[in-house]
Amino acid sequence: MKGLPDGLHVRPLGLDDSAAVYAVMAASELAVLGTVTLEEADIVADWSRPSFDVAASTVGVLDGDLLIGYAEVSDTGRGDAAVHPDHLGRGIGTALAGWMKATARAQGATEVSMPVPAGSPGESLLRALGYEARHESWVLALPEGAEIPAQPLPPGYLLRIAGSAELEPAYRVIEDAFGEWAGRPRHSYDDWLGRITGRPGYLPWNVQVVLDPDGAVVGAVNVDLGTSTGFVNQVAVRADQRGRGLAKALLAAAFASAREHGATRSELSTDSRTGALDLYLGLGMTVESTWINLGTEV
Numbered sequence: 089m090k091g092l093p094d095g096l097h098v099r100p101l102g103l104d105d106s107a108a109v110y111a112v113m114a115a116s117e118l119a120v121l122g123t124v125t126l127e128e129a130d131i132v133a134d135w136s137r138p139s140f141d142v143a144a145s146t147v148g149v150l151d152g153d154l155l156i157g158y159a160e161v162s163d164t165g166r167g168d169a170a171v172h173p174d175h176l177g178r179g180i181g182t183a184l185a186g187w188m189k190a191t192a193r194a195q196g197a198t199e200v201s202m203p204v205p206a207g208s209p210g211e212s213l214l215r216a217l218g219y220e221a222r223h224e225s226w227v228l229a230l231p232e233g234a235e236i237p238a239q240p241l242p243p244g245y246l247l248r249i250a251g252s253a254e255l256e257p258a259y260r261v262i263e264d265a266f267g268e269w270a271g272r273p274r275h276s277y278d279d280w281l282g283r284i285t286g287r288p289g290y291l292p293w294n295v296q297v298v299l300d301p302d303g304a305v306v307g308a309v310n311v312d313l314g315t316s317t318g319f320v321n322q323v324a325v326r327a328d329q330r331g332r333g334l335a336k337a338l339l340a341a342a343f344a345s346a347r348e349h350g351a352t353r354s355e356l357s358t359d360s361r362t363g364a365l366d367l368y369l370g371l372g373m374t375v376e377s378t379w380i381n382l383g384t385e386v
Contacts, residue, residue, distance in 0.1 A: 089147070089149075089183050089184075089186070089187055090183060090186055091179050091182055091183040091186060092149065092179070092180065092183045093178050093179055093180065095151065096149055096150065096151055096156075096180070097149075097150055098147050098148060098149055098150070099147070099148055099150065100142075100143040100144070100146055100147060100148075101142060101143070101146040101147065101148045101158065101160075102142055102143060103132065103135055103136070103142060105148060105155065106128055106131045106132050106135065107128055108148075108155040109131055109148070109155065109158050109170075110126065110127075110128040110131055111155070111172075112155055112156065112157065112158055112170050112171070112172050113126050113131075113158075113170045114126060115172050115173055115174075116170040116171065116172065116173060117205075119173040120205045120208045120209070120210075121205055121376075121377050123376075125227060125319075125355065125376075125377075127312070127314045127315070127319075128288075129287050129288040129289055129312070129314075130287075130312075132286075132287065132288055133282065133283045133284075133286055133287035133288070134283060136282050136283075136286040136287075137278075137279040137282045137283060137286075138276075138278045138279060138282060139163070139276065139278075139279050140162065140279075145160055145161055145162060145163075145191070145195075146158065146159070146160040147159050147160075147184070147187055147191075149171075149180055149183070149184065151175075156171065156172045156174075156175045156180070157169070157170065157171040157172065157175065157180045157181070157184055158170060158184075159184040159185075159187055159188050161188050161191045161192050161195065161197075161200060162195075163195045163196070163197065164197065164273045165192045165195075165197030165198070165199050165200045165201060165383075165386070166200075166201060166202065167188045167192065167200045167201065167202040168202050168203075169181070169184045169185070169188065169202065169210075171184070176209055181209075181210070181213050182213065182217065185213070185214065185217055188200050188202075189384070189386045190386075192386045193386040197386060198385060198386065199383050199384060199385045199386055200383065200384060200386050201219075201222055201381055201382060201383030201384075202214075202381070202382065202383075203225060203379045203380065203381045203382075204379065204380060204382060205377055205378070205379055205380075206224075206377075206378040206379060206380050211380055211382065214382045214384075215382065217384070218384050219382035219383060219384045220382065220383065220384065221380050221381070221382055222381040222382065222383045223359050223360045223361050223380075223381050224359060224360045224378060224379065224380055224381070225357055225358065225359035225360070225378075225379045225380075225381065226357065226358060226359070226365065226375050226376075226377070226378055226379070227355060227356075227357050227375070227376045227377045227379070228355065228356055228357070228358065228365075228368050228369075228373040228374060228375055228376060229353055229354065229355045229373060229374055229376045230343055230353060230354040230355070230371070230372060230373050231353060231372075231374065232352045232353045234372050235372070236340050236343050236344050236347070237340065238340065239333060239336040239337040239339075239340040239341075240333070240337070241298065241332075241333070241334070241337050242332050242333070244300070244301035245298055245299065245300060245301065245306075245332075245334070246298070246299045247296060247297070247298050247299075247337055247338065247341055248296065248297065248299070249292050249293050249295070249296055249297075250292070250295040250296060250297045250305075250308070254297050254305050255281065255284075255285075255295060256277055257297075257304070257305035257308075258295060258297050258305055258308035258310075259277050259280045259281070259308075260305075261305055261306065261307060261308050261324050261325070261326050262280070262308055262310075262322050262324040263275060263280070264324075264326070264327070265324035265325065265326070265327070266322070266324065268327075269361045269362070272361075283321075284310055287312060289312075289313065291313075291349075293345050293349070294310060294311055294312060294313070295308065295309070295310050296308070296309050296311075296338060296341050296342065296345070297309075298325075298334050298337065298338060300329065306325065306326045306329040306334065307323075307324065307325040307326065307329065307334040307335065307337075307338050308322075308323070308324060308338070309322065309323040309324075309338040309339065309341065309342045310322045310323075311342040311345065311346055311354075313346055313349055313350065313351055314351075316350070316351060316352045316353070317346075317351055317352070317353050317354065317355055318342065318343065318345070318346020318347070318349075318351035318353075318354040318355070319354070319355050319356065320339065320342050320343075320354065320355070320356035321356075323335055323338050323339055323342070323356075325338075335367065336367070336371065339356075339368075339371060340371075342354070355376070356368065356373075357379075359381070
């Protein structure tokens with residue numbers, strides 16, 4: 089890897105490196121945000137997607153046997169990287185950014201982009217390397233003890249835990265909704281399912297759906313349970329069913345279910361492409377951190 093300090097070496101990563109990668113990412117988040125939003129299970133689920141070749145799409149920077157930096161790139165050009173805060177300023181981040189561009193190009197992508205906390209060393213580095221802002225995103229939280237008001241459904245609609253036959257319809261609702269974003273590639277059902285049922289700790293209540301009076305899935309939400317936090321990964325409503333309060337009902341159900349299973353708070357992430365920020369603020373959520381997705385042509 090070009091520009092790497094003497095004495096360090098690199099290698100592809102594997103699923104058995106998830107704990108070491110988590111340690112680096114958690115240390116980076118703690119230094120910048122003052123908290124850790126990531127779970128090791130998130131890494132395992134993401135790397136377990138059938139389409140993701142872990143060895144070909146990741147790299148680790150090591151000092152002896154100690155992982156001190158890592159990067160990954162998916163075939164859609166989405167990247168992620170972190171350097172342990174004890175090793176900043178050594179050129180490791182710049183070397184990883186160069187690897188990300190080269191890997192994205194080799195995978196056939198025309199650009200590479202990644203989210204970084206606003207005002208972080210990562211933002212400063214990427215902007216200095218010519219990356220430009222694509223969109224903003226926010227992590228919001230429902231504070232501990234906050235009331236979760238009931239959100240009634242229209243007559244004839246039903247909200248329940250998704251049965252096995254309802255997972256694929258839930259996927260279609262979610263993918264169709266998120267596919268409305270400009271430039272977002274469509275993900276396969278197997279990849280979507282791998283991130284959910286393949287995530288360590290998965291339980292059926294992690295996916296809930298709304299059925300219309302004809303029994304069709306018209307809304308869905310996916311929530312994970314971490315150590316003490318429920319994280320809503322995706323919530324979506326079919327386009328012709330919006331404006332009926334279904335999203336609010338799904339979110340309230342997700343928050344309540346997470347609390348019933350031990351969560352003391354709930355979080356989710358949204359970005360400027362969705363226009364949903366005001367919805368979440370109206371539910372009593374507060375912005376915990378702001379992120380910027382920065383990208384560059386490869």
